[in-house]
Amino acid sequence: MSDKALHHQSLVELRATLAAKTASATEVAQHFLARAKADHHHAFLAFNEEATLAQAQAADARLAQGDASPLLGLPIAHKDIFVTTDFPTTAGSRILAGYRSPFNATVVQRLSEAGMVSIGKLSCDEFAMGSANENVAVPAGQPQPVTNPWDTSRIPGGSSGGSAAAVAAGLTPAATGTDTGGSIRQPAAFCGITGIKPTYGRASRYGMVAFASSLDQAGPMARSAEDCALLLSAMCGPDMDRDSTSLDVKVEDFSRDLHKPVKGLRVGVPHEFFAEGVAEDVRGPIELALKTLQAQGATLVPIALPRTELSIPVYYIIAPAEASSNLSRFDGVKFGHRAKQFTDLADMYEKTRSEGFGDEVKRRIMIGSYVLSHGYYDAYYLQAQKIRRMIADDFQRAFADCDVIAGPVAPTVAWKLGDKSDDPLANYLADIFTLPASLAGLPGMSIPVGFGEGRMPVGLQLIGNYLQEAQLLNVAHQFQLATDHHLQTPGGAA
Amino acid sequence: MSLTPADIQRLAQLSRLSFDDAQQQRLRQGLNDFFAIVEQMREVDTSGVLPMAHPIDAMPNLGDHAASAAQGMSLRLREDRVSEPNQREANQHSAPAVENGLFLVPKVIE
Numbered sequence: 001m002s003d004k005a006l007h008h009q010s011l012v013e014l015r016a017t018l019a020a021k022t023a024s025a026t027e028v029a030q031h032f033l034a035r036a037k038a039d040h041h042h043a044f045l046a047f048n049e050e051a052t053l054a055q056a057q058a059a060d061a062r063l064a065q066g067d068a069s070p071l072l073g074l075p076i077a078h079k080d081i082f083v084t085t086d087f088p089t090t091a092g093s094r095i096l097a098g099y100r101s102p103f104n105a106t107v108v109q110r111l112s113e114a115g116m117v118s119i120g121k122l123s124c125d126e127f128a129m130g131s132a133n134e135n136v137a138v139p140a141g142q143p144q145p146v147t148n149p150w151d152t153s154r155i156p157g158g159s160s161g162g163s164a165a166a167v168a169a170g171l172t173p174a175a176t177g178t179d180t181g182g183s184i185r186q187p188a189a190f191c192g193i194t195g196i197k198p199t200y201g202r203a204s205r206y207g208m209v210a211f212a213s214s215l216d217q218a219g220p221m222a223r224s225a226e227d228c229a230l231l232l233s234a235m236c237g238p239d240m241d242r243d244s245t246s247l248d249v250k251v252e253d254f255s256r257d258l259h260k261p262v263k264g265l266r267v268g269v270p271h272e273f274f275a276e277g278v279a280e281d282v283r284g285p286i287e288l289a290l291k292t293l294q295a296q297g298a299t300l301v302p303i304a305l306p307r308t309e310l311s312i313p314v315y316y317i318i319a320p321a322e323a324s325s326n327l328s329r330f331d332g333v334k335f336g337h338r339a340k341q342f343t344d345l346a347d348m349y350e351k352t353r354s355e356g357f358g359d360e361v362k363r364r365i366m367i368g369s370y371v372l373s374h375g376y377y378d379a380y381y382l383q384a385q386k387i388r389r390m391i392a393d394d395f396q397r398a399f400a401d402c403d404v405i406a407g408p409v410a411p412t413v414a415w416k417l418g419d420k421s422d423d424p425l426a427n428y429l430a431d432i433f434t435l436p437a438s439l440a441g442l443p444g445m446s447i448p449v450g451f452g453e454g455r456m457p458v459g460l461q462l463i464g465n466y467l468q469e470a471q472l473l474n475v476a477h478q479f480q481l482a483t484d485h486h487l488q489t490p491g492g493a494a
Numbered sequence: 495m496s497l498t499p500a501d502i503q504r505l506a507q508l509s510r511l512s513f514d515d516a517q518q519q520r521l522r523q524g525l526n527d528f529f530a531i532v533e534q535m536r537e538v539d540t541s542g543v544l545p546m547a548h549p550i551d552a553m554p555n556l557g558d559h560a561a562s563a564a565q566g567m568s569l570r571l572r573e574d575r576v577s578e579p580n581q582r583e584a585n586q587h588s589a590p591a592v593e594n595g596l597f598l599v600p601k602v603i604e
Binding site for chain 2: 098099100101102199200201214240241244245247248309310312313314316317324328331332333334335336337338342344345346348349350351353354357362363365366367368369370373379380382383384385386387388389390392393396424425428429440441442466
């Protein structure tokens with residue numbers, strides 16, 4: 001049991017608090033709901049107090065019967081890209097105004113069955129397209145970008161910016177996120193929390209509003225690797241009937257290796273991740289973190305990921321191509337927004353989509369339409385898919401010499417709100433270090449390793465081979481046992 | 495290469511999107527800037543490389559982890575059976591226009 005304030009406790013600590021009956025699940029839910037409702041970071045988009053408290057009471061009933069499930073009664077909030085029956089789902093877009101899903105996303109359902117209590121829905125870039133959360137388009141009329149709890153003049157990262165900010169500000173101890181090209185790892189790094197994107201296919205995509213289907217993957221965001229391991233264990237597992245890309249791989253206990261020493265671990269250090277362009281204030285904490293791992297008995301191995309820079313055009317061809325196809329379903333017929341005035345069906349589609357989608361979404365649909373169109377398909381889309389395989393092969397070559405790969409999540413700390421909002425290309429370029437693992441479908445995570453300019457958090461990225469999440473979490477946990485960066489909060493140490 | 499205003503109009507039409515002149519201008523500039531960084535990709539020699547549509551087809555044998563390791567990792571088809579119940583009302587709940595259980599759209603055939 002911990003004597004820390006509830007909002008400074010990790011999931012593991014909160015669970016001990018519940019077990020010791022120092023607080024009930026209902027009291028814990030009320031505590032976080034009150035904080036979340038008073039939030040001025042614009043992290044939350046929706047609440048349903050009645051549903052939250054009903055879930056908390058159900059958890060209290062299970063607790064009273066001695067149910068020892070590790071996540072029972074603990075609060076979580078969901079990125080608004082997961083469909084939910086208890087809350088509206090907008091995907092950050094005006095085009096889903098008024099939408100209420102008839103079902104829960106598999107990930108939401110699994111966490112709910114594990115006994116977790118949903119606090120609300122979290123802001124994100126529209127359809128998860130963005131690196132700063134500045135592309136959120138709801139609420140219609142006055143969309144508010146999420147601010148970074150470490151410095152409210154800065155972005156929290158994206159697209160899971162609401163998730164990262166909410167955890168960092170102690171509005172929820174845990175959140176779901178999704179990562180297509182870095183959308184869990186980068187906001188986790190920018191907000192000083194821990195997040196993991198598992199191997200593509202580990203977590204069901206059923207009920208995740210689709211952006212780029214060959215890249216989208218759900219994962220947890222929380223205060224520590226230990227917490228992320230518990231969450232990931234509940235989130236993952238086959239969903240054979242409902243997601244054709246769900247891996248037929250048994251449910252795993254990702255906490256099982258947390259306590260293994262890292263002695264003898266080979267950490268691959270790609271020199272491309274330390275090239276010019278990486279800010280000095282990021283490089284410092286990253287190099288210090290590598291030294292810490294070394295002091296714990298790990299060996300640093302120089303490796304090469306020669307197509308790191310190419311991952312930018314490759315990703316920004318493939319993801320928009322898939323998005324242009326996925327987003328064709330938003331036509332004003334079956335759900336969401338429909339234009340008021342139109343002449344015929346084609347005009348209804350056009351006006352509905354033009355009113356409903358924001359600028360960045362339209363831009364990506366246009367890129368997608370172009371690279372998939374006759375005469376350009378081979379030169380762009382197919383070429384990108386071929387280089388994608390070369391990037392995946394580069395990783396396999398690297399993993400012959402190392403167990404995990406380490407480097408920065410992003411070249412800089414979180415930038416100021418508005419700094420890159422008129423420059424989509426600058427946002428794309430800042431994704432350089434998260435895109436390669438996304439394209440390959442590899443698991444990747446971010447852990448806080450210190451502070452850079454303006455006392456903004458810096459995140460270390462750890463990339464593992466396919467299905468090696470337990471090992472990533474092991475390395476992260478061992479690092480967190482030896483350091484206290486993950487215990488820092490915007491209001492001072494917890 | 496450089497996208498022309500006519501290209502932008504054609505892509506907008508394909509995408510069922512419309513833009514005013516100022517938006518088109520901005521978009522054309524933005525897309526041309528983007529395709530400038532794509533050029534480096536076109537110079538890569540990819541002869542003999544199979545396109546990778548999906549991470550699953552790049553995953554090596556996953557050994558004991560995978561129940562389906564014997565046949566390797568590949569996309570599969572679902573068994574052809576009814577698994578979802580009829581939820582017409584719930585599914586039409588968020589539709590902009592519904593009548594008698596049907597989605598309403600503007601008249602298509604005269």
